Amino acid sequence: MEVTKGKYAADLSSIREAQARINSFIHKTPVMTSESLDAISGRRLFFKCECFQKGGAFKFRGACNAVFSLDDHQAAKGVVTHSSGNHAAALALAAKLRGIPAHIVIPKNAPQCKVQNVVRYGGQVIWSEATVPSREKTATKVLQETGAVLIHPYNDGRIISGQGTISLELLEQAPEIDTIIVPISGGGLISGVALAAKSINPALRVLAAEPKGANDAAQSKAVGRIVTLPETNTVADGLRAFLGELTWPIVRDLVDDIITVDDTEIIEAMRLCYEILKVAVEPSGAIGLAAVLSDSFRNNPVRKDCNQIGIILSGGNVDLEVLWRSFRK
Amino acid sequence: MEVTKGKYAADLSSIREAQARINSFIHKTPVMTSESLDAISGRRLFFKCECFQKGGAFKFRGACNAVFSLDDHQAAKGVVTHSSGNHAAALALAAKLRGIPAHIVIPKNAPQCKVQNVVRYGGQVIWSEATVPSREKTATKVLQETGAVLIHPYNDGRIISGQGTISLELLEQAPEIDTIIVPISGGGLISGVALAAKSINPALRVLAAEPKGANDAAQSKAVGRIVTLPETNTVADGLRAFLGELTWPIVRDLVDDIITVDDTEIIEAMRLCYEILKVAVEPSGAIGLAAVLSDSFRNNPVRKDCNQIGIILSGGNVDLEVLWRSFRK
Helix, strand or coil: CCCCCCCCCCCHHHHHHHHHHHCCCCCCCCEECCHHHHHHHCCEEEEEEHHHCHHHECHHHHHHHHHHHCCHHHHHCCEEEECCCHHHHHHHHHHHHHCCCEEEEEECCCCHHHHHHHHHCCCEEEEECCCHHHHHHHHHHHHHHHCCEECCCCCCHHHHHHHHHHHHHHHHHCCCCCEEEEECCCCHHHHHHHHHHHHHCCCCEEEEEEEHHHCHHHHHHHHCCCCCCCCCCCCCHHHCCCCCCCHHHHHHHHCCEEEEECHHHHHHHHHHHHHHHCECCCHHHHHHHHHHHCHHHHCCHHHHHCCEEEEEECECCCCHHHHHHHHHC | CCCCCCCCCCCHHHHHHHHHHHCCCCCCCCEECCHHHHHHHCCEEEEEEHHHCHHHECHHHHHHHHHHHCCHHHHHCCEEEECCCHHHHHHHHHHHHHCCCEEEEEECCCCHHHHHHHHHCCCEEEEECCCHHHHHHHHHHHHHHHCCEECCCCCCHHHHHHHHHHHHHHHHHCCCCCEEEEECCCCHHHHHHHHHHHHHCCCCEEEEEEEHHHCHHHHHHHHCCCCCCCCCCCCCHHHCCCCCCCHHHHHHHHCCEEEEECHHHHHHHHHHHHHHHCECCCHHHHHHHHHHHCHHHHCCHHHHHCCEEEEEECECCCCHHHHHHHHHC
């Protein structure tokens, strides 16, 4: 599908602008290949290792673009967000680089290592309950008290544009790919990736990978409107958010399909990343590989022509104790 | 120190020839950096990620060079080696690529994942006792039965030349480095690395990192001859071999110093690799970082001018159960 310019919260121009803005701050992450995993999957796989990004996840791209998009007057009062982890650390780091305060609302069930990253980068932690309403309410309170700028984890054109820079790099590093598989949660990552990829090559397929226990995006696509869930249940702590009003139209129009996988498949993919790729990914980060290895993908005749597949390993922040318990189950 | 051409079992010419021979088979592994680890160490660190090499360790470079150095007549009968793991898998893979048999003598205490790699690459496994004499005796028997060529894990000019290709890549990827820290066991890796590095830039410092529980190289340097130990005791299963007559002169002449670290330091460095770099290294692979973080290195006034340090993360093959037990101690 062709991408209509100006229709969405970001476009190829804003993504190229983001690349110019953040290029000196981010890691250009490597693309790794493995003949062993190619043999297991029956496809040629290209792993875009965003777990090696600063802060341990792709989130730094969007956060960096948002923070350095602010004018000096806006920036002076700092930034605020609520996040279960990776966006929080990324925003703290980006704010640190700009020399402004970052107020981070973190739900009490966030992984320990992700909280540590926020603290390491000098972010101010404010705790909330685990629910999205509690996170948003606490963030609003902080906003009022500080006058800082809210940087939403995904429902923000600057964030979407920053995440889209992944596609610019990936298509340069592995121009032969015909398909990109992207974890989906709030939709910021896949929106940026799909906008850039489909603008450059409308024939590229963009597929989302989503946990069965947090399948709001798959349900949304099925019924044609944003669906939210009363609760989510998945080991992939980074994939529990719901689509926003800016990401939904992009997911609706540009994402070709959503592959849902269960936690067992996610853990097995994570193990393969450790044992074969030697890359420490978090559960959310391994879900793209889980999707490629799933029966629903393998047995789908429509996917027979997905032969050169880019997989975004989106993050690597995992508590080793949690990891271990997952592997033992 | 200047490198005298023809004095050792390999030289810059043989290393460049190896590079041309193996280049289409190996991964050019990335060099990673981390501002967090720079801050912790107080130096600028460049991690050469040989854990991402095919077979999960640098060993594939030497094995590939050895196997593709054989003429067709020699190659037809296959290759033999004895190895605790990474060289074994590397040789099996290289032999598979050439389409010849690989007979691999493996001690019974080898890590499970390393044995699995041998099997995955089609190697023929022959078990021996854990001791070096038992390994050598079994290998000799296999040699007699098969007529295959012995490819020693390190005491072989072709192996040393192959490992030396790491320096050619590293100095191109990070030309600013002034020091390289290399794990030492039998000495094949550090011999190749030192020969190439010192030939290109005699002012480069090459330091070895060795476990205290297998410190034969440090003892050898101290007394000026090869010292072997009645037994070794370290979590770093890849670093239990002793120097050979081909590697010893190179280590004696070209390695500036040997830093010994205990297992606790190795495990802590491995944890940092997982948690900060997001790279799955084995204990032997993390020892270079352990050396940089050790008090003996930090407090050594001679090392004050080691500011841009290349660290070879030599391998990533570790049983997750073993890893976990290490972290729990």
